[in-house]
Amino acid sequence: MDLQAREGHVEAFKALAHLTRLQIFFFLARAGRELPAGEIQAELEVPGPTLSHHLDLLRRAGLVASRREERFVYYSVRPETVSELVRLLTACC
Amino acid sequence: MDLQAREGHVEAFKALAHLTRLQIFFFLARAGRELPAGEIQAELEVPGPTLSHHLDLLRRAGLVASRREERFVYYSVRPETVSELVRLLTACC
DNA sequence: TTCATAGTTCAGTAATATTCGAACTATGAA
DNA sequence: TTCATAGTTCGAATATTACTGAACTATGAA
Numbered sequence: 001m002d003l004q005a006r007e008g009h010v011e012a013f014k015a016l017a018h019l020t021r022l023q024i025f026f027f028l029a030r031a032g033r034e035l036p037a038g039e040i041q042a043e044l045e046v047p048g049p050t051l052s053h054h055l056d057l058l059r060r061a062g063l064v065a066s067r068r069e070e071r072f073v074y075y076s077v078r079p080e081t082v083s084e085l086v087r088l089l090t091a092c093c
Numbered sequence: 094m095d096l097q098a099r100e101g102h103v104e105a106f107k108a109l110a111h112l113t114r115l116q117i118f119f120f121l122a123r124a125g126r127e128l129p130a131g132e133i134q135a136e137l138e139v140p141g142p143t144l145s146h147h148l149d150l151l152r153r154a155g156l157v158a159s160r161r162e163e164r165f166v167y168y169s170v171r172p173e174t175v176s177e178l179v180r181l182l183t184a185c186c
Numbered sequence: 187t188t189c190a191t192a193g194t195t196c197a198g199t200a201a202t203a204t205t206c207g208a209a210c211t212a213t214g215a216a
Numbered sequence: 217t218t219c220a221t222a223g224t225t226c227g228a229a230t231a232t233t234a235c236t237g238a239a240c241t242a243t244g245a246a
Contacts, residue, residue: 003123005115014110018204022098022106029185030096037223049206052224057203071213071222079186089179092122093172111234130193142236145194150233164192164243188246195240203232210225216218 003091008062012085015061020046021054025063025077034067034076096184101155105178108154113139114147118156118170127160127169 016022027043028035041051055075058064062081067074109115120136121128134144148168151157155174160167 003119005112005119007112010110010112010115013106013115014203017103017107017110019098019100019103020204022103026096026098026185038221041223047206048223049208049225050204053204053206056224068212068223073223077186082182082186086179086182089175089182092119093170093175107233113234131191134193140236141193142195142238143234146234146236149194161193161242166193190243190245192243193241196238197236199235201232201234203230205230206228208226211223213220213222215220 003088009085009088011061012063012081015058015063018054020044020050021058024051024054025058028064028075028077034065034074036072036074038072040075096181102178102181104154105156105174108151108156111147113137113143114151117144117147118151121157121168121170127158127167129165129167131165133168 016025023044024040027040037051037055040055041048044051046054055064055066059066059075062078064075065078067076109118116137117133120133130144130148133148134141137144139147148157148159152159152168155171157168158171160169
């Protein structure tokens, strides 16, 4: 196991290092399906621009995927990235 | 699995969300034993106060333990905290 | 004592992140 | 067209983190 700190890992941990973003991420994970941004907003009661910013950060970190369909933008977790973090942390201990 | 975002998880992810700290953490993990601060400093070539600051953050997040013995302060990873993160992330996907 | 070593705390500055109103883009319906 | 809905981008204020030289504490050796 290589156990090397890479910039990508830092970005992923950064994305999870904020309560609102962690809540967004877990809400998506619990849902087990893609959700439109508006449904996340209704759950977390955060202003639109703030939510958009957090979703963008999660997306750039590779933790969620986004897809536009008609008037909605659907977000979903990307399990591969999560697995990579699990693999990394499991290699530690 | 509860999959609830708690402040403690945020703190742990924050601690890992920085390249130097991730390097410190992995260096300790690879060592597989406690190391004095000076040995970490020799490896990472970071100024003393900066290293001290990062170690303090990792310690407050529960990711490492510290112990003074004579003139040295020994740091080691706390596997329980890492396991908790793994449990959390595994519950996602 | 005095000195050297190991590490931390202080304090000021620089850099990054967060927040969210206002303005914008995109899509579909009337 | 015109309007409403869904969401993003901009911009500027605020807040938080990061960095590190200087000064400090703690321990052991001479």
